[in-house]
Amino acid sequence: MEDYNKIIESLGIKYNKSKNIKIIQAVSNDNFYDVENSVFIVHQGEIRFGPDKQLVKKGEILLIPGGKSVSISYGNIESYSGSKEKYITRKESFLQSIDYPEISNSNQEKFSYITFEAKVFDSVNFFASLDIPPFVIKSKQISALMHNILEETESVAAGHERIVKALTEYLVVEITRYIIDNQLFVEQLATNITYFKDPRLIDIFAYIRENLQGDLSNKVLSNVANVSEDYVGQYFKMLTGINPQDYIEYQRMEMAVNLLRTTKRSIREIGKDVGYKDTAYFCRRFKMMFGIPAGKMRRRESLMNI
Numbered sequence: 557m558e559d560y561n562k563i564i565e566s567l568g569i570k571y572n573k574s575k576n577i578k579i580i581q582a583v584s585n586d587n588f589y590d591v592e593n594s595v596f597i598v599h600q601g602e603i604r605f606g607p608d609k610q611l612v613k614k615g616e617i618l619l620i621p622g623g624k625s626v627s628i629s630y631g632n633i634e635s636y637s638g639s640k641e642k643y644i645t646r647k648e649s650f651l652q653s654i655d656y657p658e659i660s661n662s663n664q665e666k667f668s669y670i671t672f673e674a675k676v677f678d679s680v681n682f683f684a685s686l687d688i689p690p691f692v693i694k695s696k697q698i699s700a701l702m703h704n705i706l707e708e709t710e711s712v713a714a715g716h717e718r719i720v721k722a723l724t725e726y727l728v729v730e731i732t733r734y735i736i737d738n739q740l741f742v743e744q745l746a747t748n749i750t751y752f753k754d755p756r757l758i759d760i761f762a763y764i765r766e767n768l769q770g771d772l773s774n775k776v777l778s779n780v781a782n783v784s785e786d787y788v789g790q791y792f793k794m795l796t797g798i799n800p801q802d803y804i805e806y807q808r809m810e811m812a813v814n815l816l817r818t819t820k821r822s823i824r825e826i827g828k829d830v831g832y833k834d835t836a837y838f839c840r841r842f843k844m845m846f847g848i849p850a851g852k853m854r855r856r857e858s859l860m861n862i
Contacts, residue, residue: 601665
């Protein structure tokens with residue numbers, strides 16, 4: 557249990573955003589993706605997710621780890637026969653933002669979501685690193701925490717941002733406890749405990765995070781970890797399950813999505829900002845990873861981000 561405490565203490569946790577949504581017309585998104593972790597709570601109606609259309613019922617919570625692409629349906633999807641393109645370009649026809657007090661109205665299907673960061677030593681997404689699939693949480697305590705966050709985000713009282721920060725940290729701890737107490741993803745947790753204790757690996761994570769624009773070849777990483785160039789890739793993969801260049805590309809693309817979401821910089825500038833000198837190559841890799849061009853990702857993010 558002490559090892560779990562060390563991981564929790566090492567987490568850098570940050571609230572990102574939240575929304576309350578009324579379902580105007582049931583619809584399916586075949587490629588939900590966010591670089592941050594997302595938790596959905598159903599107030600009325602239903603959500604389904606994954607290839608098997610697993611059900612999330614009233615009062616239940618769906619966790620989607622950051623970086624995971626998943627199909628997700630809002631409402632009774634059998635009633636929708638429109639095109640995916642219509643959903644992407646006209647989300648407001650299907651899903652409408654509402655204020656928190658409106659979620660108590662039982663006449664229409666509604667859900668809320670919160671997104672947050674949870675990074676070990678501010679370097680690697682904890683839930684994504686577990687390589688766990690999206691899963692359902694059934695916990696009154698976590699549900700109550702989400703309601704507290706959703707209510708507090710709309711407060712104008714002094715200190716509301718400080719309270720949201722504290723509640724988000726509490727939320728992440730409770731989700732981690734839920735995983736441990738219900739013995740979920742035991743093998744993945746055991747692996748993480750091993751490599752999160754290795755200071756050389758943490759140094760590599762930190763160096764990658766601070767130098768995404770620069771040279772991150774295995775030769776450079778070997779100097780950071782003080783191991784041989786021939787061994788550094790094997791060493792990284794042995795502890796994390798992925799090779800360092802795949803991890804670096806994921807981090808670069810995560811930053812690219814964030815820049816698309818938060819700035820008006822051109823695609824070319826963003827590619828350079830995240831370490832790609834060749835814009836065409838950046839665009840090809842982006843589309844290969846996310847399934848849509850960077851420009852479309854920006855347009856999608858400019859709409860209701862669901």
